Structures are given as structure tokens and as C-alpha cells.
Amino acid sequence: MAERVGLSLRTVRYYEEAGLLTTAGRTPGGFRLYGDESVDRLMVIKKMKSLGFTLEEMRSLLSVRDELASSGIPDERRGELRELLRTWVVLAEEKLATLRAQAGVAEDFVIGLHTDADRSV
DNA sequence: TTTCTCACA
DNA sequence: TGTGAGAA
Numbered sequence: 007m008a009e010r011v012g013l014s015l016r017t018v019r020y021y022e023e024a025g026l027l028t029t030a031g032r033t034p035g036g037f038r039l040y041g042d043e044s045v046d047r048l049m050v051i052k053k054m055k056s057l058g059f060t061l062e063e064m065r066s067l068l069s070v071r072d073e074l075a076s077s078g079i080p081d082e083r084r085g086e087l088r089e090l091l092r093t094w095v096v097l098a099e100e101k102l103a104t105l106r107a108q109a110g111v112a113e114d115f116v117i118g119l120h121t122d123a124d125r126s127v
Numbered sequence: 128t129t130t131c132t133c134a135c136a
Numbered sequence: 137t138g139t140g141a142g143a144a
Contacts, residue, residue, distance in 0.1 A: 016139055019130090024137085036130060061137070 007040040011048040018048070024061050026051055026068060057101045067094050 008018045021027045022038075027048070030041040047068060054064045073079065074087045 014139080015129090017137090020138060038129090055137095 007038075007044055007048070011045060011052065013048065013052070021048070021051060021061075024065070026061060026064055057098065059097075070094070 008015045011018075013021075018027070022029060027044060029038045030044070031039045033039060050068065050071070051064050054067065059067075070087055070090045074084070074091070079087070
């Protein structure tokens with residue numbers, strides 16, 4: 007699984023210990039078994055990580071996702087979960103706005119360096 | 128090659 | 137928030 011998603015073995019196990027990942031059981035010898043949903047989860051985790059979300063935040067979002075995907079949820083609870091998901095959308099959009107602003111700074115900086123370089127010829 | 132645990136940053 | 141090392 008670590009190889010599939012491009013994480014170290016230690017990291018994948020650490021995420022399990024941190025409650026972000028559930029194994030689909032073990033072999034008789036104790037080896038971890040992973041299902042396809044583990045790939046999904048790890049992709050979400052990787053993206054959130056790169057955006058600077060904490061493990062706790064990942065846990066939070068993943069649990070909402072899980073519950074929403076489970077069956078037999080009362081409509082009222084469903085509404086709550088949808089609402090929670092919307093707050094995550096907002097948080098992600100905030101990250102996006104911050105990064106865009108940073109990209110703008112980087113762009114200006116590079117342009118400035120180019121003009122410096124050109125002038126110094 | 129895996130697992131777990133303890134230490135370390 | 138991870139990683140390294142040792143032992144089983």
C-alpha cells in the first residue's frame with residue numbers, strides 16, 4: 007500500500023496508529039490487509055497534508071466522509087454531515103486563496119529577478 | 128519482509 | 137508529524 011500511494015511504510019503505519027486508516031484485517035501471520043478504499047483515504051490524506059491540514063483535521067473530514075458513505079443514516083444527520091462537508095469546502099477554498107496569493111508574490115519576484123538579470127548584462 | 132516498540136527531532 | 141533501529 008505504501009508503494010502504491012508513494013508513502014513510506016512507516017508513514018502508512020503511523021497514519022493507522024493516528025486513526026486515519028483502518029486495515030481490512032490481517033493475514034494469519036499478522037500482515038496488514040488493505041482494501042481499495044485505503045487508496046482513496048490515503049489520497050485524501052496526501053492532498054490535505056500538502057495543504058497543511060493537521061492529522062486531526064484529516065481525521066475529522068474522513069469521518070464525515072465515512073459516515074456520509076455509510077447506509078441508513080437519518081435524513082437529519084445527513085443534513086448535518088452535508089453542512090460539515092460545506093465547511094471543509096470553505097476551508098479548502100481559503101487554502102487555495104492563500105496559495106494563489108503566494109503564487110502571485112513568487113511571480114512578481116521572478117519577474118523582478120529577470121529584469122535585474124537583464125539589466126546587469 | 129513483516130510486526131511492534133522505544134527513542135528522537 | 138513522522139523516522140530509525142533493534143528484536144522477534
